[in-house]
Amino acid sequence: MNRRWWITSALYSFGCLIALAIVLTGVYAAPTEPHPDDTVVTTPDEVARYVTAHVPPQASGAPALSIPTGLYITLAEFTGPYTVEVAGQLWQRYADSLPEDLSEGIFIPNAKDQPTFTELYRERHNNEELIGWSFRVTLRETFDYSPYPMDRQQIRLRMWHPDFERNVFLTPDLSAYTSTDPAALPGVDTGLVLEEWGLQQAFFSYRAYVQNTDFGGPTYAEQQLHPELYYSLAVRRHLITPMIERGITPVVALITLFVIVTMLSKDRERRENFGVTPGSVIIVGAALLFAVLISHNAMRDEVKAAGLLYMGYMYVITYLVILGVVVNAVLIVGWPDLKLFREHDNLYVRLMYWPVITSTMLLATLLTFHD
CATH class of the missing domain: 2.70.170.10 (Neurotransmitter-gated ion-channel ligand-binding domain)
Structure with a gap:
């Protein structure tokens, strides 16, 4: 059953990424x-x-x-x-x-x-x-x-x-x-x-x-x-420069956070093997937050535009994911008997991680470029 869930989660996430790529390709290639x-x-x-x-x-x-x-x-x-x-x-x-x-x-x-x-x-x-x-x-x-x-x-x-x-x-x-x-x-x-x-x-x-x-x-x-x-x-x-300069930091942060989510568990021995504790997650989250903030502020200083930029949605999503992973670490250690963790450990959080992120980014894209 777990395998089916992982396949479903992966297919859904890839589907959102494909839809995202199709929308952005259409926007970029549209006639001026x-x-x-x-x-x-x-x-x-x-x-x-x-x-x-x-x-x-x-x-x-x-x-x-x-x-x-x-x-x-x-x-x-x-x-x-x-x-x-x-x-x-x-x-x-x-x-x-x-x-x-x-x-x-x-x-x-x-x-x-x-x-x-x-x-x-x-x-x-x-x-x-x-x-x-x-x-x-x-x-x-x-x-x-x-x-x-x-x-x-x-x-x-x-x-x-x-x-x-x-x-x-x-x-x-x-x-x-x-x-x-x-x-x-x-x-x-x-x-x-x-x-x-x-x-x-x-x-x-x-x-x-x-x-x-x-x-x-x-x-x-x-x-x-x-x-x-x-x-x-x-x-x-041109897309190459902003994608490299402004896109890498939140993407790396999200991948790092996913690795942390996969290591979070009710099993104390498993957590100790990976050295994952709520305190260490908070420290890593603070470091990632600092790095993402620096990149976000650099983008804002470069563009100096009022309101939220399209790429700014990626940063907002990253901020929320950092907060969510820290909360997840605290809950799974402090309240391991919660219904969310009771039967399948931290599986639900792991399964929903990428689908939620990709769905939110796709929704932000449609709202930004919808005519």
């Missing part, structure tokens, strides 16, 4: 989707339709002005959990028909400090002037780390024209790219390295926003939708 607020534009017609539908009318009746703008990203580096340094080249096309006093360049609202521009070239082409700059900027982003380490982020450059209060808008210079398919990573240097992240997509998009001010000028149409140009890099975290 832009943020729901983004309207991705890949053709000039899509740009024209969006701008026409969202550019607010001016009181003077004058047409809105648009500046074709392009980007080429050569560097993107996470300098903190919510800061990204981006560098590359920017260019704009200014038609001769535009006002002569129009400013040049871009304004990035989500920049920690406005970018440093260095002019690289200024050329005449037909009836327009092409101006190119190199730039470097540190962006402040709002990332969601709750699925860590299965998280995906979107690095966004929000771009306004410096004269936005004059209803001047930016349009992507899509004709400058050989392909505007987001999977082809238009505007990204082929040698770009993102360390712990993998590039999935790069694209231009628009979001409609409403400002609650006219910025002190009568020409800005407040309380109306305005098209805001975005250039985004969609990235996915």
Whole structure:
């Protein structure tokens, strides 16, 4: 009978692990989707339709002005959990028909400090002037780390024209790219390295926003939708590093605790042969708790996210198992005649150990990634 129980326990645990692997594989391999607020534009017609539908009318009746703008990203580096340094080249096309006093360049609202521009070239082409700059900027982003380490982020450059209060808008210079398919990573240097992240997509998009001010000028149409140009890099975290750095400690702790549970017994001679006493279990549990806490705090310090992370469930489970094993050691020595231990010693605890852990982790996974 004991053998059947062990086989059932093992099969159930392996079944939960297989289900867990299937869910996580599906999550990790799922296609990258832009943020729901983004309207991705890949053709000039899509740009024209969006701008026409969202550019607010001016009181003077004058047409809105648009500046074709392009980007080429050569560097993107996470300098903190919510800061990204981006560098590359920017260019704009200014038609001769535009006002002569129009400013040049871009304004990035989500920049920690406005970018440093260095002019690289200024050329005449037909009836327009092409101006190119190199730039470097540190962006402040709002990332969601709750699925860590299965998280995906979107690095966004929000771009306004410096004269936005004059209803001047930016349009992507899509004709400058050989392909505007987001999977082809238009505007990204082929040698770009993102360390712990993998590039999935790069694209231009628009979001409609409403400002609650006219910025002190009568020409800005407040309380109306305005098209805001975005250039985004969609990235996915590599799993190897966080799994090794953050996953090994709780897994080793859980395996160690299972070994202790298998040695716990009502039989005093058996306990003495293994040197297992409630006191020794408490000491080992405290040591494991300390190690798991250090690893957990290191993860929290790295990510600095509010709330419970997905991998944090593993740590919470480990804390509870440490407490449970210590309680198990005290009960089986202090109250060996409890119904839990009366007929089959500590067998029930051993049989339920891995099924409870794997079931809880599977439930946490489904709750985290359920759509």
